[in-house]
Amino acid sequence: MAPSNLNPNLSADPTSSQALDVDAYVEGIRGGDRVVLSRAITLIESTRERDRVAAREVMDRLLPDAGQSIRVGVTGVPGVGKSTFIEKLGMSLVDDGRKLAVLAIDPSSERTRGSILGDKTRMGRLSQHESVYIRPSPTSGSLGGVARKTRETILLCEAAGYDTIFVETVGVGQSEITVHSMVDVFLLLGIAGAGDELQGIKRGVVEMADIIAINKADGDNVRRAERAQRQYENALQLFPPTDSGWEPAVLTCSAETGDGIEDVWTAVTEYVDHTQSTGFFGEQRRRQARYWMRQTIEQRLMDDFFSSSDVQSKLREIEDSVLDGTMSSFAAADELLDAYREGR
């Protein structure tokens, strides 16, 4: 089944209607047609061989139109107000004439579904706006598969004229690292009362952030948020500098009142200006492109390996021997590799 879509004008499963030809996809997307964009994304998400061939041709033709956007990763555990934050910041951006696409990576699916773009009401105004395209995470697939689809969706949205891309993730697993490797700038949303809200975040994620925004800085909470801001500022000085040479910005904001929301965007543009002036921006994008090429190859080689019957017939026993310490990891690898090679 195709993922549900929050955009209007598209109630039926797009693949169930007559398929478009490649020209129609390319022209529709270049013209900014959101229904065609949605159908192209569904095509990319399809596992049918015929669809994959068509998807690849669409991608190849549209690639020259892609790349002209700011790609922003937005992470934060459920409860920090991500949807409200994206709604508020998004509305401010589209009021300024920007075109915004909001995507999500959420391979852990079921458990966190409610928090990822699922709740239309929290993005009510944004999801109705003509300059906004919202697409939830593919409903199935490994993180690698979801990542590939999301990365291609970014490119399609750029080809359709979206100049600002948010990639949202819940911050609980490996998905931040995946998102980090497909965006230009990584924004971590937190709240005051540090500690509790971090329970779900993986170690290493805080150090990946280019910008930390302490949300819910309103009413009685302003002083606590400002204290958290100072604490983070002090803490980050103890940590190594980022590869980009950019010193992470720590801000407070309230998605509820809108206070400080524009400052977060100012920090994003300052980051982009800084990294473009040093050349890091383009260098990172090239590194990411290369990373995804190699990552895809690795994933496929490993999939081939572990799905081969020669490996599968031995895997359980060998892995058990490794886990109980009677066989070394390397001897086990050798034995499985031998079985794989002989079987080919």
Added chain:
Amino acid sequence: MAPSNLNPNLSADPTSSQALDVDAYVEGIRGGDRVVLSRAITLIESTRERDRVAAREVMDRLLPDAGQSIRVGVTGVPGVGKSTFIEKLGMSLVDDGRKLAVLAIDPSSERTRGSILGDKTRMGRLSQHESVYIRPSPTSGSLGGVARKTRETILLCEAAGYDTIFVETVGVGQSEITVHSMVDVFLLLGIAGAGDELQGIKRGVVEMADIIAINKADGDNVRRAERAQRQYENALQLFPPTDSGWEPAVLTCSAETGDGIEDVWTAVTEYVDHTQSTGFFGEQRRRQARYWMRQTIEQRLMDDFFSSSDVQSKLREIEDSVLDGTMSSFAAADELLDAYREGR
């Protein structure tokens, strides 16, 4: 050429003398013979096919004797006093009856050679002690290859009766992540005046530490070191908890005077007690064993792929297209995979 060895009684290249048979290796190591241990490690590091077969048999036979140690990763950039720290802590451990092996991971080799176990004088007493075995990093090879050799060396040292293994790394690259995946506890050595000494450390490493020890807490520096300790304690509260549920310990010490050095070891044993009581200790070792099995398979599959002539003949051009944005990462991966499969 075999790596140089800091142990006495072994001046010649071990592989140049007559090779031992597998029984001799196994019995020698079980008997704690350091010369035989050194020769076995050289065997593991050898790339000759005959040596690899023998090495694997030696490993298989000794594996049941391995595992009974505490494996400690020690990281910190040059200048924090790692060698002096290891000398001081090591002497205290062997005085308590422990047997210590000190290994190193340093794939970046040339640049940092001087700082990794190269300077005997800084570990003068330790390197002479009969309960201590010191082995520098293999002199060549990829990080993956060095990692494999180091992991197997850990197992051989354990089989030879060493109950404490230090794996040292300089903290400048990917090597900490590698070390982190082969030790039980990860110790980061820092100094007061945070900032400067962090220039070389990769982001994410501080968050990996189970124990942070601020060294050079002596003389005029004590107060600064204690301030750094408090800063780190405060900072770490803003970061997510570790997978083990252990709250990272932050200590001060002086490798010069010996102050606080035993407290660092107390923290190590507390960490071990904690993780053994929760089951995390064994669970992490099993996860690591599985990781290294998969990692080895992945590395070999990728090596086969990128060394195939079908891939090599296209790689440069395709990768360039990816880097200049005219071909998508996924189309490039598909094309290379097709070339590879057709060529087989």
